[in-house]
Amino acid sequence: MDVEHSPPIRTVAIIGLGLIGGSLARDLAARGIRVLGWDQDVASFQAAFLKGIANELVVLDPDAPIAADVVVIAVPVRAAATVLRRLAPYLDAVRLITDAGSTKRSLVRAAEALGIGDQFVGSHPMTGDHRSGWDASREGMFDGAHVFLCPTSSTSDDAMRLARELWTSVGGRTEVVDADEHDARLAWASHLPHLVSFALGHTLAVQGIARTELWKGGRDVTRLAGRSPEMWTDIAFDNAEAIVPALEAAEKRLREIRSLIENRQDARLRDLLAEAREWHRVDP
Amino acid sequence: MDVEHSPPIRTVAIIGLGLIGGSLARDLAARGIRVLGWDQDVASFQAAFLKGIANELVVLDPDAPIAADVVVIAVPVRAAATVLRRLAPYLDAVRLITDAGSTKRSLVRAAEALGIGDQFVGSHPMTGDHRSGWDASREGMFDGAHVFLCPTSSTSDDAMRLARELWTSVGGRTEVVDADEHDARLAWASHLPHLVSFALGHTLAVQGIARTELWKGGRDVTRLAGRSPEMWTDIAFDNAEAIVPALEAAEKRLREIRSLIENRQDARLRDLLAEAREWHRVDP
Numbered sequence: 001m002d003v004e005h006s007p008p009i010r011t012v013a014i015i016g017l018g019l020i021g022g023s024l025a026r027d028l029a030a031r032g033i034r035v036l037g038w039d040q041d042v043a044s045f046q047a048a049f050l051k052g053i054a055n056e057l058v059v060l061d062p063d064a065p066i067a068a069d070v071v072v073i074a075v076p077v078r079a080a081a082t083v084l085r086r087l088a089p090y091l092d093a094v095r096l097i098t099d100a101g102s103t104k105r106s107l108v109r110a111a112e113a114l115g116i117g118d119q120f121v122g123s124h125p126m127t128g129d130h131r132s133g134w135d136a137s138r139e140g141m142f143d144g145a146h147v148f149l150c151p152t153s154s155t156s157d158d159a160m161r162l163a164r165e166l167w168t169s170v171g172g173r174t175e176v177v178d179a180d181e182h183d184a185r186l187a188w189a190s191h192l193p194h195l196v197s198f199a200l201g202h203t204l205a206v207q208g209i210a211r212t213e214l215w216k217g218g219r220d221v222t223r224l225a226g227r228s229p230e231m232w233t234d235i236a237f238d239n240a241e242a243i244v245p246a247l248e249a250a251e252k253r254l255r256e257i258r259s260l261i262e263n264r265q266d267a268r269l270r271d272l273l274a275e276a277r278e279w280h281r282v283d284p
Numbered sequence: 285m286d287v288e289h290s291p292p293i294r295t296v297a298i299i300g301l302g303l304i305g306g307s308l309a310r311d312l313a314a315r316g317i318r319v320l321g322w323d324q325d326v327a328s329f330q331a332a333f334l335k336g337i338a339n340e341l342v343v344l345d346p347d348a349p350i351a352a353d354v355v356v357i358a359v360p361v362r363a364a365a366t367v368l369r370r371l372a373p374y375l376d377a378v379r380l381i382t383d384a385g386s387t388k389r390s391l392v393r394a395a396e397a398l399g400i401g402d403q404f405v406g407s408h409p410m411t412g413d414h415r416s417g418w419d420a421s422r423e424g425m426f427d428g429a430h431v432f433l434c435p436t437s438s439t440s441d442d443a444m445r446l447a448r449e450l451w452t453s454v455g456g457r458t459e460v461v462d463a464d465e466h467d468a469r470l471a472w473a474s475h476l477p478h479l480v481s482f483a484l485g486h487t488l489a490v491q492g493i494a495r496t497e498l499w500k501g502g503r504d505v506t507r508l509a510g511r512s513p514e515m516w517t518d519i520a521f522d523n524a525e526a527i528v529p530a531l532e533a534a535e536k537r538l539r540e541i542r543s544l545i546e547n548r549q550d551a552r553l554r555d556l557l558a559e560a561r562e563w564h565r566v567d568p
Contacts, residue, residue: 188488189499194505199534200534205560220504221478243545247545249490254480257482258532269517272486276489279486281510
């Protein structure tokens, strides 16, 4: 297909109308795109339908191909591969298949294994909320958001162009990155901070310290403990290989800080904290 | 002294014109209080003097008693006891001696040991910044801030009344709490979140992940890594007894999360994260 003159996106099928899928549906509908929707929770589809956002129900395992330019799989990370497998026989008319999960390697590999690598681009919009589900979805969620795009080994130019068009049309800024590199970087830059925040929240919960007893700084550090346990369990297992060493490194650093305090090594503790501060200072 | 009719605060001597002492000096001067100042950095005193905030230099180890209603020791936690000892012989005319440190037990005990327990109330305003020093100080820093007041075993009614007056006059909301209880609570509610944030920042620094590569959530979790290494080394050692078990608990929780991932115990990880989220949800 001639990329320069390939037709624009007219119809998008969104599988999963939760926080991310629902917000994307709202934004696309507001821009005149026809939205087909599906959610395992019928009430979410109904809500989207009644608001005039989802024009039609996608039927999984249909008898006919899905009639959409783009399919977005916006279900939890570990359910995405299953959905992709169920849809695979019906994607002939689809020019781009993408997702919105926080890990990318496993789904990119799954698309390749299913023989739909040319139509597939993994997407990861860096946005989120402590709430989830259709009721939490809103217009404008992707405005200014960074969106990672991870091609397969055979992604077509047309699919990549549509992936850029999809996310930039709702305000995202896209960056193409290899899926392996994405998962390795995100293990440190996102997954580790989330799990540390969960760990601190749980520690305080067990100690009987209410979040209301923290001050602004402590609330910042524990903010991510409010994210979805289901989603973060999925991410932790899907990216376990990269996350486990990151967790080990954080444990080691905490243990080192404790040991310096126990052994009253003032100068070394101050140096360690100063190195962290120096890292913090190099901030835009 | 008749508490109902005790004279108001006219003169306050502030030892240490950094972020906290400098901000307090600005607020008090703006309310017409005469401010005497001292800082080991002469430039800080000069800056305060030239701005018309510090009216006079306090001389440590003077030949005459300090002529102030209130003395505020706003130096790092572990220097405060030394300053208190040096000032002790010259405090006869002083009705309230207080401080602004993040730990309270050691200084309250020091005041008792010096025989100035009746004039002493430990203060801990819950405020701060990633910057420090006179240049970072500003008017209004204590507006709406929670301020812990920790009496000694012999604090006079007049000293306690002046401590309340001092902090409420600059917008603080005071809460009286036993010094031991203060330090035990703050080890979990403040000191632990700070050290966890420093530990995470250091972990990412070692891994070569810049803070600019984090997103909003990760920046929140690492925000406290920007605090003063000197101040937090002092706090860690001064409250080591309570902080060490808190650090151990956080390490244990991180190790548990890692082990659940390694052993692929989905349900148990989800439960642990859900407990943290439940704790987060009970938020004002």
